[in-house]
Amino acid sequence: MSETILELKHISKRFPGVIANNDISLEIQRGEIFAFLGENGAGKSTLASIIFGMYSPDAGEIILRGQAVQINSPARAVELDIGMVHQHFKLVSNYSVTENIILGREPIKRLLGIIPAIDYKKARAQVQELIDRYDFDLSADDLIEDLNVSSQQRVEILKMLYRDAEILIFDEPTAMLTPQEIDSLLAIIRRLREAGKTIILITHKLEEIKLVADRCAIMSRGHLIDVYDVQTTSTQLMANRMVGRQLSFQLDKAPAHFGPAVLELKELSVIDAFKVKRLDKASFTVHAGEVFALAGVAGNGQIQLADALAGLVQHSGQIILNGQDISQASVRKRIQSGLAYIPEDRHGVGLFLDFDVTENLISKQYYRPPFAHWAFLQKKTSQRYAELLIVRYDVRCAQGPATIVRSMSGGNQQKLIIARELDTHADLVIFVQPTRGLDIGATLSIRQRIIDERNSGKAVLLISLELEEVLTVADNIAVIFNGNLTKVTPAAEISLAELGEYMMGVRQ
């Protein structure tokens, strides 16, 4: 290998209650693709954040191009030619591609020789030149809010290139992308390496590492397990080192026994507040004992579909639940007629973060006996109920039913929502992105829970961006693209690649 560009020596970082990085030392070579692999909570994002100056380490040293450096802010990192694409893009939604890229480094012209103003013409030309050089499919004048996720990601990459970054950090770059988009991103990453850049790739997906990385550091619970040469190490070995134990990737999934139709959609359409059609005449049926999955790239109308079912947005068309037309019913009426909904946005929609566990668990039933008697809440009953569910669904909360939900971990917050929804004994359960952001253990347990629901005769509608989840859990799959259902098929009869093509609208 060639020279070392970045060396970490004995880096440690602790946060209240957790050691995120424990004495980590490693070297990264110029011009390689170096991966950080690990589960959620392994400390890989923290380590990357330290390199990018977002956190300062409690102990240890960073040596960049042979010199010890203090990187105490992202600004300093950028000065040192380090760039980072964050998992949540840091883009201004109502700005153009050009304005986003030049933000903080605007070319200036002098009006009347003195007044400094932004030289938009020059900026635009520079940005367009970069777009052309790396052959990104973008226009310098596009507004960010009009771009899809993968284009926005390219804007983030351009931001780094505009600042002449030499070390490029990618934090979980493929989490929101379709298989085809992942392929093109990985191709871009290879192209960047060819252009002489050094790349740090943070991921928990082994396949990607197999595809592009040269070397890979495996981390677990704050420790560096080891650094492996990707070419010569088997996937199974890396997977085992990553989770620290043998994992069964298999779900316990018995053959499906379909019962009667539980949910029937007839030409459901949603038009949003800006008069844009988000869902166009969707029709399908979900039976008892069936997991029906809706696959699609984010923003293609699946959230609108779920919200329309729950009665949260205006819609036209018919929704028939258990033979009853609920299209005009209120949210509460729909819940009462047997609809449970685990929403995508846990903090924004699913939970009252400042309420305690009890009050969150009764949020859909607080108004009726035994939780309320006339106008009055029955606190004791609710509390006993909460204690019961905490045990039954294994929700970990420090102060029991009185724990404020904000202080709980993401996985336990999700379990709380699932406990609340499943315990209403609804006939139809809608899961939207149920495992997003959770680690492998929690993910598997939730997927198993979905299958258990289906085995017990419930109808399940699963909306997920993760194809692997869709393929392993669902019995039938519908693909949604641009608000249209483009393909409905049994899960057994479609491959990952095909599914990806439908999701991108390549196939109709």
Next chain:
Amino acid sequence: MNQASSETKSRSTNWLLRILRYPRTQNLVIAILAVLMALVAISLVIVIIGKNPLTVFVSLLRGSGWLPKPRYASGRSMLTDFLGLLDALTPMIFAAIAVAIAFKAGLFNIGISGQMLTGGFLATVLIGYSQLDAVLAKPLVLLVGALSGAMLALFVGWLKANFNIHEVVSTIMLNYVVQYIVSFFIKGYFIEPVSRQSHTVSVASRLTLVNVQIGAVETRIPLCFLLAVGLAGVFYLILARTRLGYEIRAVGSNRQAAEYSGISSRRTIMLTMALSGAAAGLAGVTYYLGYYNSIMPGDLSSVGFDSIAVALLASANPLACVLSAMLITSLSYGSNYMSSVADVSEYIASLLIGIVLLFSACSGFLKYLVNRNNLAVDQSDDREEPGSTPATGGD
């Protein structure tokens, strides 16, 4: 994991921090702290203008009936002052719980003074100028006040629920509209030429009994004081113990999550505003047909604005509102005596209220500082954050 660190922490931290951390009394302690800091700040101001802070504070307390004055006019005593304070306190309690209950639903009702004026004006015109007996008139005054205040606030809630108009803007606009309309009617039809105020209301309709002799002492009896305290209790119970209270807190905590749970946020917003407005209307009648007996045209009562301070200081807890209303009212009620005896401007009292408010606005930050090391750090879902306890795997 963090036991070691918290142990060293608690050994090194002082008693104040430990008191501050105790969750049940935290809000109270922080409120007291805000008041104390404000007292220190205002003392500095008083020293700067060359007066003795202690004299000023003592004269404030004397003016508001908490301490005996050195001498009294004939037929007056400390009881006169204290009952007078309760008379001024009554509308303040109503107004403060009006702010508080709206705040719990995430609504900032700063239109209290407008709703007070509406209630007070309509009750004055409809009942106060009638020949009705006291038995009939007094309950009717309360009813008219509560209803008219509720209607005005309901309109604000309706604008918010249906047109997404921020209640701060709409209530302020309505404050001015009400103020000018009432002024128009009073100047045109109900003006007392000498006092330039509206005609006084009938004794039968007035909610304060004035010139009551207790022994040799002349006092006034605020008839609705207990009603105000009682209503504070009722509001507290509504919030903590009823379905409606749950809905109000749910909408205030997260409107989207409330909708998702099947709670109609529009209905809740309008109901809450109506409740808030009703309390404000009661504040209006106990002010304009109790503490006073006429209305000054073109003027909004300062009670409406001070009640915001009261509710903030009480962290929007209706029961705590009674205490903080007592404090704030004592300050403004005693300021008259203070300014004449200690020779400082009456504005000192309102300045003190302003500073108390500024400090209590920082209370959230203080709480955050104090609790920072106590709670597990909130972690977002999508990335490993500091403080994330690795989620369980074995189930």
Next chain:
Amino acid sequence: MLNQVIIDGLAFALPLLVIAIGGIFSEHSGVTNLALEGLLGFGAFSGGLCFTILVQFIPFDSAVAFYVSFIAAALGGATFSLIHALLCIRLQANQVISGVVINIAAMALTGFLTAQLNQSFFSGSSNKFFLSTAPRYTLDLLSGLPILGGLVTNVYPFEIIALLLVVICWFLLYRTRFGLHLRACGDNPQSVDAAGLSVARIRLVAVMISGGLAGVGGICFAYSISTNVSPAIYFGAGFLAIAALIFGNWQIIPTLGACLIFGLARAASFQLVLLLEMDSSIFDLAMIVPYVLVLVLLVFFSKNNRAPKALGQVYDKGQS
């Protein structure tokens, strides 16, 4: 008659616009600013104080005092806005609460200080600072023309100042680095942070600009409406300005339109009362026209406009 409506309307609309632009700066940077009312009051107080001091020293030429008082008002407003900045940016207080608290504190503080200073130094016992009557200029050449005439008749000098400020602010907000950074803060502060810029500093400057502009607007109203600075300065202009900027969708040019509508409606309803020779108590009813108009317009425009995305959210650097 029509000319008078235009003259009075502009004299009201332009200061209002300056205040509203102050609001736009603050809100575009992501800081809700309900404190405008208090800021304009404190600005007017500072200007009034400055004027009162200056005329003691240079009694023969009140023009100097007149113009310097505007600078003092801007500085006063900007200084007082530091409290809002401190509460919202550093102490992470609820921005709505902070705004309301600052309004109350400003009323108390200006009332106290005016009375105290008058008593201690200017040997008066009133709660007012008296100002001189502002000069007014007329462009004789054009004043005879119908509508155009109203634009150039009896113009206050501060109307010119206001117009200049509007142009400068527009340029600052839409054409400079600072403006680009500022507007980015209101949409996605993380992006600004990631670009190596300090969100806190940008917001601090934005809030101070908003305080300064509110202060200038405040002293304009003090000169045009009452020629003194008294508690009557708190007549709701700050809230009218907020309504105007919401109505103007947080953009300067549409907000100009909104302010003109308010100003002209207000002037027109006055003139109507005069024209119809109605009783003076009708003035009270004429006064409600702009407020009612604001409410009605908001009903129609509140739903479709887009507030800056990050408005009102505390930005904590640690969280991403």
